[in-house]
Amino acid sequence: MSTERQTSKDAVSENALSTTPQRPAPAAQDATGSGGVSIFAAQIATALGANVIATSSKDENLQAVKALGAVAGVNYRTHPEWAEEVLKLTDGKGVDLLLDVAGGDGINQSIAATKAGGRIAQIGFLTGQTSALNLMPMIFRQTTFRGIAVAPRSSFDRMNAFLNEHRIRPVIDHVYPFEQAREAYEHLATGAFGKVVIKVGKD
Template identity: 50%
Template sequence: LTAWHALVKNGGLTASQTILVQGTGGVSIFGLQLAAAAGARVIVTSSSDEKLERAKQLGAKDLINYVRTPEWHKEALKVTEQQGVDQILEVAAGRSLGQSIETIRPGGKIAVIGILDGFTSEIPIFPMLQRQVTIRGMVTGSRKMFEEMNEELEKSQIRPVIDTVYSFPDALEAYDHLYRGAFGKIVIRVRP
């Protein structure tokens, strides 16, 4: 629902847009699926080539390993011929938020949905003003959005990518897996 809220409801997702999703966790992978289903161009960043290849199978057009390319924003600009991207699902914050501002096209939107890189960010003010960037903190969404999303998922046949399902007694292991990094969602089954 967070990805739907950010990309569709707030960002007006269309096929003509270029979307950048950071990482391969649940919200980012779902954002990739939504954007690809809409016909948008999707750029995915990750520290894992294996996960990037899996993202490509889900419809990602451009793949950036941010360990090999710490200045990933420059690569994103390069693959968009210096045009930048329309929307970013920003999961890292910290230093990454400044890189997102450098990557966004004029009038673009950055949905901040995570804080993996820190609770504070230094951001470049001039590019933010010059590009008239919208930065919005984003959490889940309303029940109405949830219902609209489910209708669209039924039509498009998008299914969530589940990395691993844990039983409730193994919930701590599930959280450890989440912190190590997942490809898609980590699920904890409450009932046997």
């Protein structure tokens, strides 16, 4: 849930994408469809020149993310071993940087989808806070794993300047008045594409 303006959570995406100076080709992984943070990450990465691969459980959401600049999409419902599809799209190499909002046991798929020496930015745990992590692939692939909870003010300021420069705007799924907050959360649970906004105040 967010306001119509960029939130500090969106700065997490910018902060995650800045974990590497090479500005690589990341895969934005989203386990619940295509939420606001994942969409912002895809938009920012595309503006940086990265080749974005998105994942979602809905084909229509993948098409929508591709319309925003992603080069490919993988439906993890129809492809439970979605890392294999990512490897096919990257000539067997895997992605440089993977943003994971899912957590849970899906982390093993994230490691498999990341290239040797690649990086994973964990920015959520929508499918679980714990996982049965297989350490062997992570060790031999020399994967760098970084957890990101919140971004500093500097990332927020840098993100806003970047969004203005590249004319990136948040994708708003629906705006609810404060009195319909319950309905807003119910709509969010259905897997909304983009941000679900609760408007506080009359202006």
